[in-house]
Each structure stands twice: as C-alpha cells, then as structure tokens.
Amino acid sequence: MNYLSFHRTFRISCLVVLLSQLPLAAADPVPLSGTWYGELNLVVQKLRIGFKIEDTPDGSLKGVMDSLDQSAFGIPLSLVQRDKAQVQIEVESLGVVFKATLSEDGQQLGGTFNQNGIPLPLKLRRVDRYPSLKRPQEPQPPFPYDELEVTYHNELHDVKLAGTLSLPRSRQPVAAVVLITGSGSQDRDESIAGHRPFMVIADAIARRGVAVLRVDDRGMGGSTRGESPATTLDLAEDVLAGVRFLSERVEIDARRIGLAGHSEGGLIAPLVAARTDEVAFIVMLAGPGLPGSQILEQQARLIGEAAKRPEWFLDWNHKVQLEMFRIIGDHEDPVEGRKQLGARLDNWMAMVPDEHAFTRDTLRTQLEGQLDSITSPWFRYFLFHDPAPVLQRVPCPVLALFGSKDLQVPAEENKLAVLKALEKGHNRFSTARIFDDLNHLFQTCQTGSPVEYGNIEETFNEQALNYMVDWIVGQTETEPVRLSQRRRLRRWQVRSLGQESTVE
Numbered sequence: 053m054n055y056l057s058f059h060r061t062f063r064i065s066c067l068v069v070l071l072s073q074l075p076l077a078a079a080d081p082v083p084l085s086g087t088w089y090g091e092l093n094l095v096v097q098k099l100r101i102g103f104k105i106e107d108t109p110d111g112s113l114k115g116v117m118d119s120l121d122q123s124a125f126g127i128p129l130s131l132v133q134r135d136k137a138q139v140q141i142e143v144e145s146l147g148v149v150f151k152a153t154l155s156e157d158g159q160q161l162g163g164t165f166n167q168n169g170i171p172l173p174l175k176l177r178r179v180d181r182y183p184s185l186k187r188p189q190e191p192q193p194p195f196p197y198d199e200l201e202v203t204y205h206n207e208l209h210d211v212k213l214a215g216t217l218s219l220p221r222s223r224q225p226v227a228a229v230v231l232i233t234g235s236g237s238q239d240r241d242e243s244i245a246g247h248r249p250f251m252v253i254a255d256a257i258a259r260r261g262v263a264v265l266r267v268d269d270r271g272m273g274g275s276t277r278g279e280s281p282a283t284t285l286d287l288a289e290d291v292l293a294g295v296r297f298l299s300e301r302v303e304i305d306a307r308r309i310g311l312a313g314h315s316e317g318g319l320i321a322p323l324v325a326a327r328t329d330e331v332a333f334i335v336m337l338a339g340p341g342l343p344g345s346q347i348l349e350q351q352a353r354l355i356g357e358a359a360k361r362p363e364w365f366l367d368w369n370h371k372v373q374l375e376m377f378r379i380i381g382d383h384e385d386p387v388e389g390r391k392q393l394g395a396r397l398d399n400w401m402a403m404v405p406d407e408h409a410f411t412r413d414t415l416r417t418q419l420e421g422q423l424d425s426i427t428s429p430w431f432r433y434f435l436f437h438d439p440a441p442v443l444q445r446v447p448c449p450v451l452a453l454f455g456s457k458d459l460q461v462p463a464e465e466n467k468l469a470v471l472k473a474l475e476k477g478h479n480r481f482s483t484a485r486i487f488d489d490l491n492h493l494f495q496t497c498q499t500g501s502p503v504e505y506g507n508i509e510e511t512f513n514e515q516a517l518n519y520m521v522d523w524i525v526g527q528t529e530t531e532p533v534r535l536s537q538r539r540r541l542r543r544w545q546v547r548s549l550g551q552e553s554t555v556e
Contacts, residue, residue, distance in 0.1 A: 082154060082156075082157075082158035083107070083158065084105055084113065084132070084134055084139065084154065085105050085106050085107045085113065086104075086105060086178050087102065087103070087104050087178065087179050087180065087181065087182070088102060088103040088104075088105070088161055088176040088177070088178060088179070089101075089102045089176060089177060089179045089182055089183065090102075090161075090174055090175050090176035090177065091174075092165060092172055092174055093172065093173070093503075094172070098121075098245070098503060098506050098507075099119065099121050100119075100120040100121050100182075100246065100506070101117065101118070101119060101120070101174070101176075102117065102118040102120060102182050103115060103116070103117050103118075103129070103141075103176065104116050104117075104118070105129070105132065113132045114129070114132075115128075115129045115132060116128055116129060117129055118182070120182060120246060121243070121244060121245050121246050121506060129141060130142055130143050130144060131143075131144070134154075137153050137154045137155075137156075138151070138152075138153060138154075139151070139152045139153070139154055139161060139163075140152075143167075147167060148165070148166065148167045149165075149166045150163060150164070150165045150166070150174065151163045151164055151166075152164075152174070152176070158178065159177060159178045160175060160176065160177050160178070161175070161176040161177075161178075162174070162175040162176070163175075167421075170417055170418055170421045171414075171417070185246045185506070185509075186509045187246065187247060187248075187509065187511055188509060189252045189510065189511045189512065189514075190248060190251060190252065190511065191251065191252065191255035195218075195255070195258070196220075196221070196259060197218055197219055197220045197221060197258040197259065198218075198219045198220075198221065199216055199217070199218055199219075200216070200217040200219055201214070201215075201216060202214070202215055202216070202217045202265070202297070203215075203274065204293060204294065204297035205293065206289055206290050206293040207293070208289050208293075209278050209279070209282075209286060209289060209290075210278065210279070211270055211275065211276050211277075211278045211290065212274075212275060212276045213267050213268070213270075213275045213290055213293065213294065214240075214267065214268050214273055214274025214275050215240050215265055215266055215267030215268060215274075215275075215294075216240055216254070216265075216266055217263060217264070217265050218254045218255070218257075218258035218263060218264040218265075218266075219258070219263050219303055220258055220261045220262065220263060222261065222303075224305075225302065225303060225304055225305040225306075226261060226262060226263050226303065226304060226305060226308075227261075227262045227263065227304075227305055227308035227309070227310070227332075227527075227528035228262065228263035228264065228265065228298050228304045228305075228308070228309045228310070229257055229262060229263070229264050229265070229309075229310050229311065229312050229335075229524060230264075230265045230267075230291060230294045230295060230298070230309070230310070230311050230312070231250050231253065231254065231264060231265065231266040231267075231312050231313070231314075231317075232287075232291055232311060232312065232313035232314070232317030232318075232320050232321055233250070233269055233313075233314065233316075233317055234314045234315030234316050234317055235315060235316035235430075235434070236269075237269050237270070237271055237272050238268075238269050238272060239268050239269070239272050239273050240266040240267050240268045240272075240273060241266065242266075242314065244493070244505065245493075245505035245506035246506050247493065247505070247506075247511045248511065249314070249493060249494075249511050249512050250266045251266075252511050252512050252517070253312070253512060253517065253520075254266050256517055256518075256521050257521055257524060260521055260524075260525050261525070262524060262525060262528055263298070263303070263304060265294055265297075265298060267290075267294060269287075270282055270287075270290070280429075281428055281429055281430060282430065283429050283430050283433040284316065284319055284320060284323070284430065284433050284434060284437065285323065285433065287316075287320055288320045288323040288324050288327075291311065291320055291321070291324050292324050292327070292328065292330075295309050295311075295324070295328070295330050295331060296330070299330060306330070307332065308332050308527075308528050309330065309331065309332055310331065310332050310333040310334060310335070310448075310524065310527065310528075311324060311325065311331055311333075311334045311335070312334070312335035312337065312520070312524070313334070313335070313336060313337065313339060314337040314338060314339075315337070315338050315339065315340075315460070315461065315492065316434070317337070317339070318336035318337055318338060318339015318340065318452075318461075319339060319340055319434075319437065319439055321334040321335070321336060321339065322334060322336070322339075322439065322442045322443050322446050322450075323442055325446045325447075325448055326442050326443075326445035326446050329447075331448055332448055332449075332527065332528075333448050333449040333450070333451070333524070333527045334446065334448060334449075334450050334451070335450075335451045335452075335453070335520060335523070335524065336450065336451070336452040336453070336470065337453055337494065337520075338453070338454055338455065338458055338460070338461045338466075338492050338494070339439075339452060339461070339466075339470070340439055340461050340466055340469075341439055341440065341443070341452075341465075341466040341467065341468070341469030341470035341471075341472075341473065342438075342439070342465060342466055342469050343435075343436065343437065343438045343439070344434040344435045344436065344437055345377050345435050345436065346465075347460075347461060347466075348373065348377075348435070349370065349373065349374075350462050350465070351459065351460050351461075351462075352366075352369055352370065352373060353366055353370065354459040354462065354500075355459050355460070355501065355502065356369065358459055358499050358500065358501040358503075359501065359503070364405055364408065365408075368403055368404060368405075371403065372400045372403070372419075375396065375400075376393060376426065377435060379392045379393055379396070380393075380426065380427060380431075380432055380435060381435075381436065383427075384432070386424075386427040386428060386429070386432075389427040389432075390423045390424065390427045393423050393426075393427065394420070394423060397416055397419060397420070400415075400419065401415065401416055439469070439470075439473065440469065440472070440473040440476075441473075442473075443470060443473035443474055443477065443479075444473050444474070444476050444477035445477060446474065446477065446479055447477075447479065448481065449481035449482060449483075449527055450470075450474060450479065450481070450482040450483070451482070451483050451484075451520065451523045451524075452467060452470045452471075452482070452483070452484040452485075453484075453485055453486075453487065453494070453516060453519070453520060454466060454467050454484075454485070454486045454487070455486070455487055455489075455490030455491050455492065455494055455500070455516075456486050456487065456488050456489060456490060457489055457490060457491050457497055457499065457500030458490070458491055458492045458500060459491070459492065459499075459500045459501060459502070460492040460502070461492060463486045464486070467484050467486055470484055471484050483523065485519070487513065487515065487516045487519075490513055490516060491504065491505070493505055493511075493512070494512050494513050494516050494517075495508045495510045495511070495512070495513060496508070496510055496513055
C-alpha cells in the first residue's frame with residue numbers, strides 16, 4: 053500500500069474467490085485442513101484474514117475465506133494446491149496469489165500474499181476458532197426501539213439501496229438522521245478494523261428518540277451497484293433518495309430530517325444540504341474543509357511519519373504525488389490519464405536515490421497497481437473538489453467534529469476551513485469542535501495511525517458520541533431553524549456569492 057492514493061477509511065476492496073477442489077497428495081503427513089488465521093499489514097491498516105479448509109470424502113479440498121474486519125464471511129476459495137510443504141492459493145478474478153510454506157509441525161503457513169503485483173507478507177497460524185475482539189460498545193438486544201429492514205430506490209441512477217431503520221417507539225412522528233459512510237464501498241455499519249461505528253452511533257441516537265437510517269453503499273449488502281462507477285456527486289443523490297424515503301413515512305417528521313456523514317460522508321452531507329430545503333441539520337464527522345489534493349498531501353506525510361518512513365521516501369513520494377495530480381488534472385479521460393502516468397514511471401524510479409535502488413521494483417509495482425484507481429472518476433472528483441463553495445451555500449445548522457490526532461483529515465486546518473466557509477455564507481447556526489487524542493474514527497489513540505484502529509477496544513469515544521447526540525437532539529427538540537429562514541438565507545447566499553443553489 054503506497055501513500056500516493058487517498059486512504060479510503062478505511063476500506064480494502066473485498067477479496068472475492070471461487071470454489072475449487074484439487075486432490076491433496078495422500079502421502080502428505082500433515083493435513084492442510086483446519087482453520088487458519090492471520091493479519092495482512094497494509095501499513096495504514098491491518099486486515100484480519102481467515103481461511104477454513106476441509107477435506108472431502110473423495111480426498112479433495114474445499115474451503116472458504118473470511119475477511120473479519122469487513123464482516124465478509126464464507127467466501128469460497130478458488131485454488132488450493134499443495135506440493136508437500138508448498139501451498140498455493142489463487143484468486144484469478146482479482147489477480148491474487150498466496151504462496152506459502154507449511155511448517156513441519158503443521159501449525160503455521162507463511163509466505164507472500166500478492167494482489168495485482170503488490171506483494172505483502174502473510175503468516176497464518178492454525179487455530180480452533182478466530183480470536184474474538186473486545187468491542188464493549190456494540191449494542192446488544194433487546195433494544196428500546198424497533199429495527200426495520202428497508203429498501204428504496206435512487207430513481208435517477210436506477211440503484212436499489214438497502215438498510216436498517218432504527219425507529220423509536222412513539223405515537224407521534226419522530227425526527228430522523230441519515231448516516232453517510234466514508235469513502236470506499238462500505239456496509240451499513242461502516243465496518244472497519246473489527247469495529248461497527250455506525251451501529252454504535254445509531255443505537256445512541258435511537259435511544260434518545262430520534263430515528264436513524266443507515267444504508268449499505270452501492271454494491272454492498274443488499275444495495276445494487278448501478279451502471280457506472282459512482283462519484284461523490286452520485287452518492288449525494290443516494291443520500292437525497294434516503295431523505296425523501298424517510299419524509300414519506302408516517303412515522304417520521306419530514307421537517308426534522310438531518311444528515312450525519314463521516315469522512316467523505318462529511319463532503320456529501322453539505323452537497324445535499326446545499327441543494328434542498330428538506331435537510332434540517334447536518335453533522336460532519338472528520339469531514340474535509342480543504343480540497344482533496346491538499347488533504348492527500350497532508351495525509352501522505354503524516355501517515356508516512358507515523359509509520360517511520362525515511363525522509364528521502366517522504367520527499368520522493370511528495371514530488372511524485374504532485375506530478376500525478378497535475379497529470380490527472382490535465383487528462384479528464386481515464387484511459388489517457390493512465391497512459392500518461394505509466395509513461396512517467398521510469399522517470400519516477402530514476403528519482404529514487406541510488407543507495408535505495410533495491411526498492412525501485414517494489415515502488416514501481418505499487419505505483420502500477422494504483423494507476424486504475426487514481427484515474428477513476430471518483431478519485432478525480434475528490435482530488436479537485438473544493439468543499440468551501442458548497443459549505444457557503446448550506447443554510448441549515450452544522451456541527452463539525454474532529455479528532456486532534458486524525459492523520460487522514462487533519463483537525464486544525466480543516467476546522468478553520470469549514471468555519472471560514474460557513475461564516476462567508478452567513479450561516480450562524482453552526483458549531484465546530486476538536487476532541488483531544490482522537491483519531492479519524494474518533495477513538496482514543498496514541499499516535500493516530502490507522503494501524504492502531506483494530507487494536508483499540510473503543511469504537512467511538514463516549515464524550516464525542518454524547519456531544520454529537522446531545523447536539524442532534526437539541527436540533528430536534530427545540531424550535532428548528534424554520535424553513536422560511538433557511539430559504540431566506542439561501543436566497544441571500546445565491547445573490548451575494550453568485551452561486552447556484554444546486555449540487556455541483
């Protein structure tokens with residue numbers, strides 16, 4: 053994993069594999085069957101991986117893979133091949149090859165996990181069951197509210213969206229919040245590193261009498277993918293569809309529907325609120341206030357320093373990063389952009405100091421593995437999107453929260469940028485706060501490095517959670533900012549700032 057790309061909160065694409073049955077050599081004294089567990093160290097995050105392999109009556113093998121931190125279980129294996137102590141597992145559809153050696157005692161399986169040419173060391177150990185992680189904040193039934201499985205459509209893009217509606221038991225229509233995940237394909241709980249923060253947040257809000265809708269991203273869980281790769285703007289349409297779905301339910305007070313977005317979700321919430329008067333308030337959890345290019349520059353250095361990368365690498369990475377951004381900006385067509393980036397690989401490798409020449413092949417492989425993703429429509433939009441003009445058009449109350457040790461969306465710079473934009477738009481209904489010692493996921497941490505996420509028991513800091521829930525409840529219990537006030541402010545924003553009151 054290289055720092056040139058945005059660390060998309062946090063999400064590694066789910067490994068999909070196919071079922072295969074190849075015979076196991078009868079002479080092998082140590083069986084391969086059993087449960088295997090290990091961690092992929094992705095530098096910015098550790099991903100827990102498990103394999104369950106079993107013998108069949110005809111002497112062949114079958115099995116499944118589990119990606120524990122992504123809550124993806126029972127994924128069929130594609131190729132399991134063994135020659136004495138040498139084992140190979142392949143995932144042809146994703147370019148994955150895991151070559152490993154089985155230890156003499158049959159308790160360890162260590163080797164190289166290679167995906168799309170990027171090698172990562174992986175050591176698995178035989179276990180009776182996967183180690184359980186302590187997640188004390190995860191809510192346990194029975195709940196004092198109802199949980200409904202719901203589906204609705206984004207008609208504009210012909211996407212079916214599936215989620216969970218946590219609905220307080222009330223005789224009167226209640227206020228509601230739509231939760232918006234961070235970047236990358238995520239499930240409705242925003243599962244990451246063994247944590248399910250949106251489940252924790254939804255429970256805390258619903259217990260205070262406010263409904264919560266949390267939804268699978270496109271292509272995840274029960275949601276369909278859509279016809280084309282989605283940009284942030286497309287995802288804003290998904291959120292707007294969720295707002296309108298709630299507004300049509302008799303249990304929901306359509307005048308009191310808000311949004312709460314984490315990371316990229318903090319970009320999406322203002323896009324929706326700037327477009328429609330149907331949004332009563334928004335919460336930005338580590339939501340960027342600066343353009344994506346600036347976020348990525350800061351993020352690459354901060355995470356690199358936390359990982360103790362040498363200074364030469366940080367400088368080299370920054371120079372390459374800036375040139376990549378320029379090329380992406382000059383070529384809107386992804387194919388041409390990828391071609392131009394590929395043509396620069398030799399030059400970038402030549403920039404690596406001679407005393408570190410042994411790393412050139414690895415760096416080249418890592419860069420080549422990123423060319424498709426960084427020329428995608430999603431990445432290009434994120435790279436050049438400036439949140440400030442959108443925030444200037446938001447007429448409803450805004451709560452912006454940050455963690456002081458967030459290495460992905462640095463707190464001070466982004467807080468100031470958010471407040472400056474809201475002030476320019478004459479939004480007087482807003483609050484911003486930085487919580488000490490919290491990371492990008494709002495966990496109490498030591499360094500803020502994403503590597504820590506899975507090792508921390510806390511899913512979402514209680515102080516920050518209570519602060520957010522109190523603010524949301526305050527927006528719904530007191531007299532909300534009247535629709536007429538929001539419309540007057542929006543008209544002023546359009547006249548003064550010369551901006552359209554629509555999504556970009």
